[in-house]
Amino acid sequence: MLFSEIGLGPEVLRAVEDAGYSQPTPIQEKAIPWVLQGRDVLGCAQTGTGKTASFTLPMIDILASGRARARMPRSLILEPTRELAAQVAENFEVYGKYHKLNMALLIGGESFGDQIKKLERGVDVLIATPGRMMDLFDRGNILLSDIKILVIDEADRMLDMGFIPDIERIVGLLPKMRQTLFFSATMPPEIRRLADAFLMNPREITVAPPASPAATVTQAVAMVRGEDKREALRHLLRTEDVKNAFIFCNRKRDVALLHQSLTKHGFNAGALHGDMVQSKRTETLEQFRQGEIALLCCSDVAARGIDIAGVSHVFNFDVPHHADDYVHRIGRTGRAGKTGRAFMLATPDDSRTLGAIEKLIGREIPRIMIDGLETPDMSEGEGDGGRRRRGGRSDSAAKVGSRRRSGSRSDAASEPPREVQAEAATVAEETVEARRPERPERSERQDRPERGGRDRNRNRDTRGEAREGGRSEGGRNDTRPPRQDDRGEPRRRWRDEDDGPTVVGFGDDVPAFMLRVARPVARAVPPETFDGSDTPEA
Structure with missing residues (x-):
């Protein structure tokens, strides 16, 4: 079937012919007619099948009639990453060059002012990531x-990126009467529930089994130790006929470290990960597309939808945590009927994750050996993909830790039982008590003599003179008489006898302020009758 047979307009067909395409891919052949009819579409297709054009081409035809108003876009395309959003924008520029459609790209890392100006002029096609979209809406x-x-x-x-709450909020702000196109490479239960909530009587289109790798990609896995992965990668890069390649790592930090290592060993490599500023990410991706960079070390942010033709190799420096990501990574090569090669470096700790990948794709990945490197036994690892060991600890470090743990266990085993330790502690306490000399018994404390009364009628001036005259050089008053107490009986402690009868309220000691007679409240006089003669008492 040709593009001219699926109902596209002449301007779009001319743009497609200018781009060098004549036959649609299976997803385009099935999806475009339903989109042109205004039906909701649920598409399940892996990356590299041309699903971007399956919605951009009919959207250009549909939006050709009509005009957008200021700040009120007519269509909205949501993408998970900036690179995917920019790629969709490029598709609209290529296929919509014979139409006068206004387009705005809303992604992070770009100026708010420029994006707001485009929105105020009116936008037919709005392409956005959820984060920037909600920022501008708020x-x-x-x-x-x-x-x-x-x-x-x-x-x-x-x-996977946690955008579903934002997506649900955005969809809740849209008109109920709309056409919704929903595309996903896989169809887990969570995605199926979202599709049921967002779509109305959709046409479901599946062009390939979910998460199945392309048949044109030759796959292989090399079993190495953790500390040998960089050397194994360099060996593969030197022995393989690598034109250009993606090298995937699980963590952004590892992307930067691997990029530095490859550059140090003379390889023409670049880095691409989520912590880079948008301008640098765009520049690096363009250099890789133009062939100025041969190797691109990247995280999974680049594993989806980046369409770079003619990628010869994909190297998985780390085994992906999710089996689906493996299919998306190796989908960067072997596109458009061309052959590609995909290699993965796995350690004994990756045995469980590797098994999940092989179960997903339905076949075992062939094993290869790296010359000069020892192939470890898969039973040595824990089989958890290295998740339990923080910081990517190597096998040698793990062995050192195990030796330390075993040593501590042996030390604990050499100690005597707890009963023997308790008996020995009791004997030691008895020995110490026997050697300790006996204390002489205390004699009974004698009663203190009664203190005399204090002379309260002493003149203040006399006390001042005595303080001034009796003060020594050190500043202390040595002539002060001994303190006397005016109480007639010795001081008793509250522990010596009980508290006596229970006191209710204040008892006999009523505060003086409560015995005073309350002053009568003066009657308020209205302002109009007040003449100043009968002033109430203050």
Whole structure:
């Protein structure tokens, strides 16, 4: 079937022909007619099948008639990453060059001012990531009441990145009467529930089994130790005919470290991960696309949807934590009927994750050996993909830790039982008590003599003179008489006798302020009758 047979307009067909395409891919052949009819579509297709064009081409035809108003876009396309959003924008520029459609790209890392100016001029196609989209909506720069077409692309990736709450909020702000196009590479139960909530009587299109690798990709896995992974990767890069390649790591920190290592050993490599500023990410990706960089070390942010033709190799420096990510990673090569090669470096700790990948793709990945490196036994690892060991601890470090733990256990085993330790402690206490000399008994404490009364009628001036005259050089008053107590009986402690009868309220000691007669309250006089003669008492 040709593009001219699926109902596209002449301007779109001319743009597709200018791009060098004549036959649609299976997802395009099945999806485009339903989109043109205004039906909701649920598409399940792996990356590299051309699903971006399956919604951009019919959207250009649908939006060709009509005009957008200020801050009220007519269509909305949500993408999980900046790179995917930029790639969709490029598709609209290529295929919509014969139409006068206004397009705005809302992604992080770009100026708010430029994006707001585009929105105020009116936008037919709004392409955005959920985060920047909600930022501008909360600022009052976007009105979503005129959305006719909603596209949610890479929905499973949205789920992995935690964007589903934002997606649900955005969909809740849109008109109920709209056309929704929902695309995902995989269809887990969570994605299926979202599709049931967002779509209305959709046409479900599946062009390949979920998460199945392309048949044109030759796969292999090398079993190495953790400390040998970089050397194994360098060996593969030197022995393979690598034109250009993606090298995937699980963590952004490892991307930077691997990039430095490859550059140090003379390889033409670049890095791409989520912590880079947008301008640097765009520059690096363009250099890789133009062939200025041969090797691109990246995290999974680049594993979805980045369409770079002619990638010869994909290297998985780390085994992905999720089996689906393996299919998306190796989908960067072997596109458009071309052959590609994908290698993965696995350690004994990756045995469980490797088994999950092989179960997903339905076959065992062939094992290869690296010359000069020892192939470890898979039974040495814990089989948890290295997740229990923080910081990516190597096998040698793990062995040192196990030796330390075993040593501590042997020390504990050499100690005597607890009963023997308790008996020995009792004997030692008895020995110490026997050697301790006996204390002489205390004699009874004699009663203190009674203190005399204090002379309260002493003149203040006399006390002042005595303080001044009796003060020594050190500042202390040596002539002060001994303190006397005016109480007639010795001081007793509260422990010597009980408290006596229970006192109710204040008892006999009523405070003086409570014995005073209350002053009568003066009657208030209205302002109009007050003449100043009968002033109430203050």
